[in-house]
Amino acid sequence: MRLDLIPQLKHASSDQFFLLSGPCAIEGEDMALRIAEKIVGITDALQIPYIFKGSFKKANRSRVDSFTGIGDEKALKILRKVSETFGVPTVTDIHEVSDAEKAAAYVDVLQIPAFLVRQTDLVVAAAQTGKVVNLKKGQFMSPESMQHAVRKVTDSKNEQVMVTDRGTMFGYQDMVVDFRGIPTMKAFAPVVLDVTHSLQQPNQSSGVTGGRPELIETIARAGIATGVDGLFMETHFDPANAKSDGANMLHLDHLEKLLSNLVAIRKTVNSL
Secondary structure, three states, X not given: OOOOOOHHHHOOOOOOOEEEEEOOEOOOHHHHHHHHHHHHHHHHHHOOOEEEEOEOOOOOOOOOOOOOOOOHHHHHHHHHHHHHHHOOOEEEEOOOHHHHHHHHOOOOEEEEOHHHOOOHHHHHHHHHOOOEEEEEOOOOOOOOOHHHHHHHHHOOOOOOEEEEEOOEEOOOOOEEOOOOHHHHHHOOXXXXXXXXXXXEEOOXXXXXXXXXXXXXXXXXXXXXXXXXXXXXXXXXXXXXXXXXXXXXXXXXXXXXXXXXXXXXXXXXXXXX
């Protein structure tokens, strides 16, 4: 599998991981540019290929009064401005077939949410845009079963596909990462580890998802050690007041030290 459509990833190799990172949702232009500027500065210094992440809308919410977005076109235009301002590719998730073509006009990578990765029409619509497709592994799926989702993309004449592991449901309110799945899925496509969503604690009685952000570095270190191609981390300068998934996001102030440590771990692993 190739990710040649994204220039920043053309030369990515086992020597370095790439990063998908940004806020859970686009809350406004200023916040998106502020977060992107900080991450671009860090990743440029550490020579980490970078893709800015932000959801243009949030369709999978626990409650009807949860934040869903600032408006589709407004958020997508902000994603395009981030890309044009900092010269980085962008990724956003889509939820309906009609979202594929709409979002493809603004971003470089279309992400299929974990709950929807078995939706054939949605996966095929994303593939047919010709954009890179990021398939989130369903929390209810085995690593082996992701080969079928990957094949839906390649059968649609699109080789630009990657798989992201975001943990597996453990009971009703917790997630675990089975690191045995990383080498399994690497046989199908480049593999990304979604560190922050893997630490979610969904289905809380309040209807607001919880999380364990204190374990972000633990999961990220393990992912690098097991050879993931990329990492996915949501980050915000004020997680406590973020409009979506603040409970498991990394504070932006902690990102530089974490990535520096992970680069050192990757270098050590590569030297073995």
